[in-house]
Amino acid sequence: MSTVVSDSMVIGPGPGTDGPSVNGPVSMMSGQTEVEFAKCDCCGLTEECTLAYIETIRERYCGKWICGLCSEAVKDETLRSPKLISPDEALARHISFCSKFRASGPPEDPTVHLIRAMRQVFRKSLDSPKSTRSLPSSPTNKRRDDLKGPVFARSESCMSSLTLVESPVYCGVDEGCE
Known part of the structure; x- marks a missing residue:
């Protein structure tokens, strides 16, 4: 983990450590806001947050402290159940x-692992309730059969015909307009 420190904030070492501790009393002062490192109890992601937000x-x-991504996953889990x-x-x-x-360890082939993870996300999205998915804005052929009344086919363009008006603005340099 790398930490970028600007001139306006100071990071103190954690108790008994050489660097900043996670979920410990180490804080950063940025102006008047006290910031602390917090580690997600689900995925292990470390973020810096204000004490009020952590509470x-x-x-x-x-x-438990849960990062924003895991928080959204928990919300999705309640809706998907x-x-x-x-x-x-x-x-x-x-x-x-x-x-x-996390117990499975790092993947042998990251590409295959990513493909499997995306397949799992895709399958979960197909299993989710249809009300949460957006519907296409244009009707499909299947929906056209459900329409009542006559259906008019378009025979020509909706744009009206344009007539070229001779004007000095539209004349070329070499052409005379008279």
Whole structure:
């Protein structure tokens, strides 16, 4: 992990460490805002956040700090579930998924791993409720059969015919307009 430090903020070392600690009392002062490093309890991502934000997230997720991406995954888990589940149950499912993912170790072939992950995302998106997907804006052939009444076919362009008006503005340099 690399840390970029500007002149306006100071990072103090963590207790008993040489560098900044995660989820510890180490804070950064940027103006009047105290910032702390927080590690996601699901995926392990480390972010720097204000203390007030960290407290709000921990209150929302039973004392666990969850990054924004995992928070969205937990929301998606509650919506995607066929039966109504609590946010705590969705969080437990997501933590279980993340722990299985991290336990598998790094992939032997990252390309194959990415393809498998995208296939899994695609399959989950197909399994999600159809109400959350957007519908195409133009009707398909299947929908045309459902339309009531006569359907008019367009026989010519909708644009009206334009007549060229002779004007000095439209005349070429070599041409005379008279």
